[in-house]
Amino acid sequence: MDKDDDTSIFVSPFEQEAVVTPSIVKSSQFVAPGDDILSQESVVRGHGTMVQGTRLTSTVAGIVERVNKLVAVLPIRARYSAEVGDVIVGRIRDIVSRRWKVDVNSRQDAVLLLSAVNLPGGVQRRRTYEDELKMREFFDQDDLISAEVQELKQDGLIMLHTRSLKYGKLENGIFISVTPQLVKRSKKHFHRLSCGVHIILGDNGYVWIYVDDAAYGEDEEEANFSKRRENDKSNLEQRLSLIRVRNSICILDLYFLSIQPETIMLIYEETIRRNIPVQHMLRPDIINDIYRTVKNTKEM
Amino acid sequence: MPREELISPDGLRTDGRRPLEIRKVTCRMGILPRADGSCHLEMGNTIVLATVYGPRELSSRQSSCGIIRCEYSMASFASTDRRRGKRSDRNSVEMASSIKKTFENVLLTDLFPKSRVDIFIQVLQADGSERSAAINAVTIAMVNAGIPMKDLIVSCSAGYMENTTVMDLNHVEMITRGPQLTLAIYASTERMATAHLESKASFEIFENLIAIAKKGCLQMFDVMHSSIERYSLNLIASRDHIATFGSRA
Known part of the structure; x- marks a missing residue:
């Protein structure tokens, strides 16, 4: 364990680590x-x-x-640059006439038009003035959403759409932001990890970690809120694993390791094997230790 | 003269360097995880922290190319006399605007229209040549943030004292108020980006200063380029290393 320079605030954990031989890079x-x-x-x-x-x-x-x-x-590191078809996680920054402004970690805010969302009930019709007034009921300021990049305008403006049941508002989960270059574009961005936790790996480096709502039972509403609370208590385990996933992703980001379900589980399982409690996972000495073990696993 | 000599009979300066030597330069990139780019640059005892945010949403006004904002401040503990660090004092404002102008020319601002880039520079220790340290630190922070730019801008200072031209001035050499030049050049074409001369100098001395400062810039470039390369290769190796594992598993 490195005890010498842990204290300096200007030392990122990455710097403490010895150089990885850049064998792949030489070519x-x-x-x-x-x-x-x-x-x-x-x-x-x-x-x-x-x-x-x-x-x-x-x-x-x-x-x-x-x-x-x-x-x-x-x-190697930069802000997210969008491509059509990317799955992203974003945060509503502002509501202006018939559109939402969405922060997607890009050069400028993306735009989600009112006509690019599914209305509740799944009806297809022209968006009326009433819909415009109800925009805050769909997505309010600071809400998190998942969406897809529909179009890129000439000046780099990103147009989003949520016209699929996969996309929409995100609730009851954890949000974490990572370096976008660590998330690879792939066919699948909605993953179910083997520990039962679901994640959305947004191409823009925003990650959403959640438990599938189906586990709670869908018809539960605010009416039986207390029942839900009880339910939540019994789900303490689940919540802890949610946080453990979050911290695993955090470690991957700190060490600039590729973020994929496999790598997340690698860290996750390593911390479980060592009985590291969730709240200690991000201690500098512990992340260093975990990183070394994971790094050496490759040589097996 | 009452003050001690700046260059000893052996040709060594107050801090033991030869006239054409720069100080030890160490730079660390990406040390602030919340910023898009950051750099902690040490040139001898001068320490500068540069932080870059962006390109990010520009809300106030529309423009066809990105705009740059720059803020320069000196920590109150940076120099020998403790003073209240004010961002609005004349020196800081001048410094900020000159650095802003330098980088407006080198960043490809037309690639990020309607966005802005914010630069924050903090001098943590002032031991001379803060201007060139700031420029160098911002360059590296820009690279760290992945903001497209034409070229690396490297900077070095030179001064004339006791019939000698020296490069990379320290604090003791700076307070003599002799002719001092801070030069910033485009690294690969060696074209001049900024020049800042203090006190009068004859034409011969000025030309000499430019030549020496340019040499210093190139020395600085070697250090900066190699540390950018080392940092970047490290990151790439790290990312690819575990990724290959992930696909195998």
């Missing part, structure tokens, strides 16, 4: 802004590159990606 080219990108004569320049005179240079720090003639540089 590809790393560039910083302004560095030349080695290339043949005719290339199509993609994101993260620019032409300065006769040179093709990088504008971000990252690894050069080549697809046929297209050359692009993917930044």
Whole structure:
């Protein structure tokens, strides 16, 4: 255990760790802004590159990606840049005329039009003025929602839609924000972990951790609130595992490890195996320990 | 002269450096997890913390390209005499606006229209050359935040004293009020980005100062570039390392 420099607030846990041999990296080219990108004569320049005179240079720090003639540089850390079809988790920032402004950890707020949501009851019709007045009943300020990127406008404006039963308001769960580059785009973003906890891995680096409502029974309303409270008590175990998942994701983010169901469970199971209580999971010495064990697992 | 000499007969400066040596530079990136980019840069005893947020939503007014805001402040414990740190004092405002202008030219602001980038610079220890330390720290913080920019901007100072031109001035050398130049250049093209001269200098001295400062910038670039590379490769290795495991499991 590292006891020497744990105290400094300016030391991120990542720095305390010895260098991982960048064996995978050696094959590809790393560039910083302004560095030349080695290339043949005719290339199509993609994101993260620019032409300065006769040179093709990088504008971000990252690894050069080549697809046929297209050359692009993917930044290692950056804000989320949206693509059509991405599943995202976002927070309603503001309500303006017939649209919601949604914070999605991007360059600017995304827009969710009133016409891009499913009305309750699943009716398809023109949105009336009454619907506009009821917008706060669907999604109010500071509500969390899951949605999909429908369209990207010319100036980079992100249009969202929630026109599927999968998407909508998020309640009774935990929200955590991670580096977007750690979440891989994949077919599936709604996962059920083997510990029974559900997660939504938003492409924008926002993650929602929850227990499926079906477990509570769907028809329970505020009327039998007390009953629900009781129910909640018996679900203490469940809640603890919710938090354990949250802390596992936190550890993955701190060490810049890829965030996928498999890696989350790797950390999760490691902490259970060591009997680490949930509240101690994020102690610097403990995360360091867990990280080392997980790192060494690969050599098995 | 009553004050002690700045350059000893052996040609060494007050802190033991030769005239054309920069101080030891260490930089750490990504130390503030809540910020988009951060850098803690030490040049000898000068320590600067730069934080970058954005590009993020610009609510007030619309513009076709992104705008940059910059705030510079010096901690009250940064220099030998303790003074109340004020963000609005004239020096800080001047410093902030000159750094803002420098980075407006190098960031590709047309790639993030209707957004803003906020830069916060804090000097934690002031031992000379704060201006160049601030510029260097902001450059690295920008890289850390993944904000697209044309080139790395590197900066170094140079001064003329006792018939010698020296680079990377420390506090003792700065308070002599001789001709002092802070130069910032684009690292790969070596074009000038900012130059800030204090007190008058003859043309020959000025040219000499530019040449020396440029040399210092290039030395600075080597250190900065290698620490960016080391940090980044570390992150990539870490991410890919466990990802391959995940897919195998």
